[in-house]
Amino acid sequence: MEYVIIGNSAAAIGAVEGIRSVDKKGTITLVSNEPYHTYSRPLISYLLQEKVTEDAMKYRPDTFYTENACRLIFASAVQIDAKKKRVLLDNGQELPYGKLLTATGSSASVVPFAGLQSVKNAFTFMGLDDAKALRAALKPDCRVLIVGAGLIGLKCAEGIVKLAGSVTVVEVADRILSAVLDGEGAKKVQAHIESKGVSFMLSAKIERFEETRAFLSDGRQIEFDVLVTATGVKPNVDLLKGIARINKGILINEKSQTSATDIYAAGDCTECVDVSSGESKIMALLPNAYMQGECAGLNMAGVDTAFTQAIPMNAAGFFGLHIISAGTYCGEVYTCAEKDYKKLFYSRDKLNGYILIGNVEKAGIYTSLIRGATPLSSIDFNLVCRHPSLMAFTKTERAAKLGGEK
């Protein structure tokens, strides 16, 4: 079998490991449009903080490709010929495939602000090249303006705050991390980040840029030296246009199959069903990407496998304050807002989602309740609200989880 994988990040690596767990013989070709050994994109902010070296950003050891007998081609795929089952690369090469995986990821979705072209030092913050370019532009006294207070914008802020003179984050929504946190939690995290030297301007809409100046719709102006736009990401779906069904992302089923024969897709470029809400959505998250990729790999190698546990989830830390959240924030709410912040969202005997800020201990027990759609009536929900613990399960369930009697 000839396997071709377009991509070289989590979903692609997951696919390689999935294929190789059952098929040691088939040929695997990876096509990467970045000239690097597979690396972890979320680490770029840690690279700027010098918490990791570029070498330590490798997602898998140096021996990965040889050990898994993969060919890695540094090129961009420009076209897929689904009839002839070939992938055309920008270097002119044509790759025939038996099974194809598109793990093309996502790119920065930059809002087309008026005058953006006039800004000399404008960056996005998605990949290693972005990080390197941004690092080169930073000077100890420079003023950085980050547009967007999502995970990317804030991780960028954390990464550069010590390298710049000032960092200001402008966000159109009324709170930071609006996709991850509720209002109250967002305030708590914002206060913490502000205490570390980052300024925020919320509910602030940018009208236009003029070289080193941003104009807000309310008339305020911000002077800056370096601009980072972190206004969202968009899935890279172009290769499959006209070949497979695409909504916002490439539509895949629980086997990571697209609507086109022998073409699979996984990772940030796809959209699939979120089990916490039942809706189809893009969940551009590394763990989901890996697991979709692995599932695709197994199915490509002929093993019938389903990945049905995709949910939105995030684990992120900002200046030592940790946030873990997952699922959907709807239903009744259990709140604990003492020293640490906790919210659990539940309805119809199921946990839908949760937010933890500060103490994130054993958060995975909450995640598993969402993923497994565990009936809350079958566990001691009062206990689990206070402390995520296996104690909340029945004795039989605990024995199944931990071994118990032989």
Added chain:
Amino acid sequence: MAINFLYPEYEIVRKESRCIACRACENQCAHGAHEFLADKGVMTCDESKCVNCHRCVCICPTRALKIVKSGNAYKQNANWGQRTVDELYRQADSGGVLLSSMGNPQNYPVYFDKILLNASQVTNPSIDPLREPMETRCALGAKPHRIERDKKGNIKNNLPPQLKLSMPILFSAMSYGSISYNAHESLARAAQELGIYYNTGEGGLHEDFYKYGKNTVVQVASGRFGVHSGYLNAGAAVEIKMGQGAKPGIGGHLPGTKIVGDIARTRMIPEGTDAISPAPHHDIYSIEDLRQLVYSLKEATDYKLPVIVKIAAVHNITAIASGIARSGADIIAIDGFRGGTGAAPTRIRDHVGIPIELALASVDKRLRDEGIRDNVSLVVGGSIRSSADIVKAVALGADAVYIASAALLALGCHLCRSCQTGKCNWGIATQIPQLTKRLNPDIGCKRLVNLLSAWKHEIQEMMGGMGINSIEALKGNRLMLRGIGLNERELAVLGIKHAGE
């Protein structure tokens, strides 16, 4: 508050340099002797609560704890000893009968320790048990007086029912209630693995343990608790308990607070009622009455099971035993005055009854003199502490021994003698779930099997040294024994010569 006359007899010593404040001692002390002072981050202890069971000492991962005698002393007095005075104070305080547990701790002579074993030299070869057969198996039950033949001259099988043991040891009676479910399971499993027997005591047989029936002696005592046809037929032998070495002449009393759940069900009495075993069997006032019960039980078990009659060693033990040997009983079990108990009045435990060594020697002689020794097997208990005690008991005439305290020690008992509190930290003499779970029968069974396997090897070595290759050949072989430091009368009762003779 009234003056407290009693100073703790023992104190807990904590080596601060080794204590890591892991709080395992606090977690494991059901008496609350240890406490963690959160504000100071250190452990403290209250020795007045300590029963000296050594659970904390054993569980401490850094060996930071030990228990020592507190050394608080009254003015020296050979007559009014410290214990005597303390007990008096306790009674003046409470007005109650003193209760104690386990065996008599007083300083009476231990005759086993005044008896020495023989070994072969030159003229009669010793036997190496590792190279040559060495039989430790034995059978308990009445033996036929003569060989009977049918008309064709073939030998008739006239052997009454027997208990077959891989070694001359049985676990003696401890009821479910006095000890925990897990202690019972440990004993039952060990008995099965070792090819010996354990004894239900007067608490009935828990439904989970019917599967160990082939290795179970079921007891019928004066309260008749838990006795029914299925129970009698579940075991390998039936024991009528007439008396117990720790409390001859006294009945039993398991308070209603312990009669809960499975224990009430197994005893067949309502939850919360006191389980009172009368001092006598109210239907037995003579050997003839005993004979009726013996045969009732034989009838109920289709004459397939041997019947044991257990009595405490008291002054006229020989006459009693002689009567029992004529009652139809197959086995007589005699319990000496150092035998253990879950609870007994202190004065009874410490002052009533006689040593098992003397009782055994007398009974064996009397039955032989009367020509009825083969009517019964003799099983003796009442503080058998080692394989040497067993070899000496067999040489004095016992067919086998009963052990209970030794078995409990193997399970963790440290003889703190606080069983009556019901808060045994070793999970043995308690029914509190938090405490009973401390005795994992996997471990308990293994330790019992280890102990008795070791004893079996030692018995073989001692027998081999004497040039004897079977328990049967050792039985009643008093020439293998010599007394040391015993007077003429003691030697005469024991039927042995003095060392050097």
Added chain:
Amino acid sequence: MKRVYVNENWCLGCRLCEYHCAFAESRQKDMARALRGVKINPAIRIEANNGISFAVSCRHCKQPLCVKACITGALHITNGIITADKARCVGCYTCILSCPFGAISQNETGVIQKCELCTASHGSPACVKGCPNNALVYEERE
């Protein structure tokens, strides 16, 4: 593969597993010296409530969600044992988010720690050796 299994029927909640874990991790010879005055942070944790207690440590899942979720590749499987390369962990805690047993925790430096069965350091798990009641066993089961 041999794993640590927990039987709550025999767990005393004495927490000696936690202390033996911390002691093993200290790589010292004497427990008193290693742990005196130390607030331990073991990779095995007792859960206790209403007289029930049991220890929880990494189950070494065959399909480990933590490894699949790890954003750096710090978590990986070596001979069936899920191992954390502390040097490569950035402390994002995606594994804590993912582990359905709550068996991964933070260490003092902010990166993660988990049970690695002591195989590299002590041959077999110290918690099992230190359990006084066989509530923890280290054995092969399928």
